[in-house]
């Protein structure tokens with residue numbers, strides 16, 4: 554019997570994994586400069602945590618969660634997202650007593666039983682960040698978005714488009730939702746099955762329907778911008794002004810409502826090229842009531858986002874940004890040095906030399922068994938090695954090694970010090 558990975562789940566193999574490392578490393582660096590620290594969260598939580606926060610009626614909770622009964626008969630779910638866990642941890646550890654805003658970032662796998670396609674998987678990865686604290690100042694929203702755009706710029710993601718919206722708060726949204734529902738009831742028969750159901754459960758979600766037949770109807774529906782209360786209107790205007798101060802270009806999209814219940818006021822989404830229909834690489838927004846909903850202090854506000862790492866990597870690959878980069882994380886496959894040794898005495902010298910080379914940061918491939926010269930050098934070539942360093946009886950006797958540049962076969966005999974400086978120069982020709 555041959556095993557296969559489960560449908561919708563995949564392996565991330567080298568060399569693609571090097572690009573993943575570069576993306577995650579860059580996120581850590583950029584988020585670090587904005588004062589965010591990493592939180593590592595559990596992969597599973599009580600099912601109720603997600604039902605309460607993401608929302609019982611959302612697709613994520615009602616159809617897509619991997620839930621199971623634990624041996625003590627409690628219901629547990631693999632996390633479909635991580636904001637709920639961050640908030641749970643914030644409350645559990647009394648982080649509201651920490652000075653200033655609590656700024657956390659996370660990365661890791663999420664699980665949703667969706668229909669798999671390009672850019673949509675059942676185990677996928679997110680890199681996210683959250684700001685929790687007493688302030689809901691629009692400057693926080695704008696800075697969080699600035700941090701995201703800085704990351705994308707640093708990764709050379711081209712063609713990213715930022716969409717923003719405000720979906721109001723508990724003062725103004727309920728009245729808007731009722732108005733929307735009333736309008737939707739009138740056109741009920743022209744709607745698809747999902748939207749018909751959502752008239753009852755979640756009329757806002759009708760707005761992000763992609764169903765062709767509904768587009769004309771949706772365009773005529775009342776828009777939230779005209780129904781925001783004074784506070785929400787001012788907040789949204791200030792978020793836009795603050796984005797402007799940061800030179801961030803955005804598009805307003807009144808239909809951007811997001812599929813999770815906890816969002817309020819600012820919502821945003823970023824799309825990227827090369828992804829087909831699943832073109833959102835990041836979604837986020839403000840969730841001021843969530844901490845209270847989960848049993849924490851009512852004064853704590855929150856905002857955050859989650860980047861779909863799989864899609865970000867895909868988009869970078871499509872744009873050719875997966876080529877070799879400086880630094881070990883993004884290094885192209887293939888060792889700096891293939892250390893070919895011949896004879897027992899040479900093996901012992903080679904083991905020592907390999908250690909010194911690796912300590913100096915070179916990637917070294919040391920054959921575990923002795924091979925014939927031709928076979929050994931052939932393997933060096935096939936592995937994509939940049940140099941072969943040859944240690945045989947002659948070299949040992951003379952206290953030197955032979956170094957061969959595999960791109961053009963240029964070869965010379967050098968002492969160990971010389972070898973190190975030769976390899977360093979080869980790595981950084983500018984220096």
Ligand code: AMP
Pocket residue numbers: 634665667672673674675676677678679812833834835836837859860861862863864
């Ligand atoms: P959400 O948590 O639904 O707000 O999604 C945030 C981001 O995660 C999206 O913009 C996608 O980039 C990514 N994402 C969500 N679901 C999936 C999935 N099933 N497969 C791959 N990426 C996903």
